[in-house]
Amino acid sequence: MARLSFREQVLRVREDAIVAAVNRLLADKGFDLMTVDEVAADVGIAKASLYKHFPSKEALAAAAMVRLLQRTLAVVDEQAQVVGAPAIQRLQAVVRWALEVQLAGEMPSLPSQNSSLRAELMGHKEYLDLLMQVSEHLGAWIVQAQAEGDIDPGLPAEVVLYSVFARACDPVPGFLKAGGQHADAQIVAWVMGSFFRGLRPAG
Amino acid sequence: MARLSFREQVLRVREDAIVAAVNRLLADKGFDLMTVDEVAADVGIAKASLYKHFPSKEALAAAAMVRLLQRTLAVVDEQAQVVGAPAIQRLQAVVRWALEVQLAGEMPSLPSQNSSLRAELMGHKEYLDLLMQVSEHLGAWIVQAQAEGDIDPGLPAEVVLYSVFARACDPVPGFLKAGGQHADAQIVAWVMGSFFRGLRPAG
DNA sequence: GTCTATAGCCAGATAGAC
DNA sequence: GTCTATCTGGCTATAGAC
Numbered sequence: 001m002a003r004l005s006f007r008e009q010v011l012r013v014r015e016d017a018i019v020a021a022v023n024r025l026l027a028d029k030g031f032d033l034m035t036v037d038e039v040a041a042d043v044g045i046a047k048a049s050l051y052k053h054f055p056s057k058e059a060l061a062a063a064a065m066v067r068l069l070q071r072t073l074a075v076v077d078e079q080a081q082v083v084g085a086p087a088i089q090r091l092q093a094v095v096r097w098a099l100e101v102q103l104a105g106e107m108p109s110l111p112s113q114n115s116s117l118r119a120e121l122m123g124h125k126e127y128l129d130l131l132m133q134v135s136e137h138l139g140a141w142i143v144q145a146q147a148e149g150d151i152d153p154g155l156p157a158e159v160v161l162y163s164v165f166a167r168a169c170d171p172v173p174g175f176l177k178a179g180g181q182h183a184d185a186q187i188v189a190w191v192m193g194s195f196f197r198g199l200r201p202a203g
Numbered sequence: 204m205a206r207l208s209f210r211e212q213v214l215r216v217r218e219d220a221i222v223a224a225v226n227r228l229l230a231d232k233g234f235d236l237m238t239v240d241e242v243a244a245d246v247g248i249a250k251a252s253l254y255k256h257f258p259s260k261e262a263l264a265a266a267a268m269v270r271l272l273q274r275t276l277a278v279v280d281e282q283a284q285v286v287g288a289p290a291i292q293r294l295q296a297v298v299r300w301a302l303e304v305q306l307a308g309e310m311p312s313l314p315s316q317n318s319s320l321r322a323e324l325m326g327h328k329e330y331l332d333l334l335m336q337v338s339e340h341l342g343a344w345i346v347q348a349q350a351e352g353d354i355d356p357g358l359p360a361e362v363v364l365y366s367v368f369a370r371a372c373d374p375v376p377g378f379l380k381a382g383g384q385h386a387d388a389q390i391v392a393w394v395m396g397s398f399f400r401g402l403r404p405a406g
Numbered sequence: 407g408t409c410t411a412t413a414g415c416c417a418g419a420t421a422g423a424c
Numbered sequence: 425g426t427c428t429a430t431c432t433g434g435c436t437a438t439a440g441a442c
Contacts, residue, residue, distance in 0.1 A: 028316075030314055032314070035434085036437085037434095037435075045407095045409090046410075048438075048439090049407065049408055051437065052408080057437090111236070112377075113233050114236060152397075158382070159375070159393050162379065166374050169374065170369065171315060171365075175365045181361075190358060190359075193405075194355075194358070194366070197400065197401045197405065198399075198400045199401075202396075202400065214425090217425095238416090238418085239417075239419085240418090248426075251419085251421090252425065254419065255425055255426080258419095259418080260419090
């Protein structure tokens, strides 16, 4: 990693602040309801300045997703270095982390339908690359957990992988939290418990 | 039910057509990307005419949700009349139906975040009434299934109820269908299997 | 790179004739 | 109740000075 000049560091810090604000707003209101004006106001700079850093609203969202995947990959790497743990335990750690991020209101949510956004993401090399890396790690653990008897081998790994990703946008934790009756840890325990029990071999 | 005049019948048919179009578009693109112009074009009337039937875009969406809940309640009532079936079986039938509707591309999806829409729904008596009726039926079956040993009694009924509702907007079936590798019936079987296995008592 | 000011557009909602 | 034509507001994006 090359040393960065002072100028570049300032730039980097500002862009981090922008992406953090976008992440927060995406988690809060979603892509369509998030306005670029809000992002600018949140960061404390003019809207036109934002457009010097990112060429479009879609690019802002893509940057937030890249940041999320980077954080995810860090968690995955951390789990990969735990020695001697069964694969199911590594998977559980990642899902637990995702649920905690979601309950903390820091999980950016994108509409699965917006086409301009999909186009941007599908053309975003870094995003696709990170998504692939995460998928490959998780996929390997899923196959391993099937071999170890913790996940039903009759379930295609693809189905399990999609289900794992889907935990990141599961509306159930949010509903339960909104009810205000239960502690976050309890909610996480319920969701994790029923999810992983559902993946178990039948019988 | 009073006889309707011819005029009223025509009105009713037209409004049914409008709500059906809204349902289709909501399933296809979601609330934010659906435009009132599209709805009008789809029905084949002018946009201004739409506004004679429904006062706002939010009201259109609410009408579609009411229609969905009416269909749901019909399925629930049908299951309620099956004699001698365990409660878990009735729940499974309802979830199966919801998954099939979703795979057929007929499940309207609303953003859980849009505040103007939430306000409209929370003020919509018929919507709330239907939602309550469906919830009460399902809630009773959940408690019964717990007593019958098919659902973990340690799981609050509320958690189970939310999880059931969440199956209606589960992204996993859609992803699997988009992959094109699997038949709808197979997808439904996988999702149903892992979901209900996850609710089972541990051990 | 930052700002103020504004262009351009699109979508929800309405006016008013018939 | 239906239409055509239009209004209105808000949002993305940009121009141009500093």
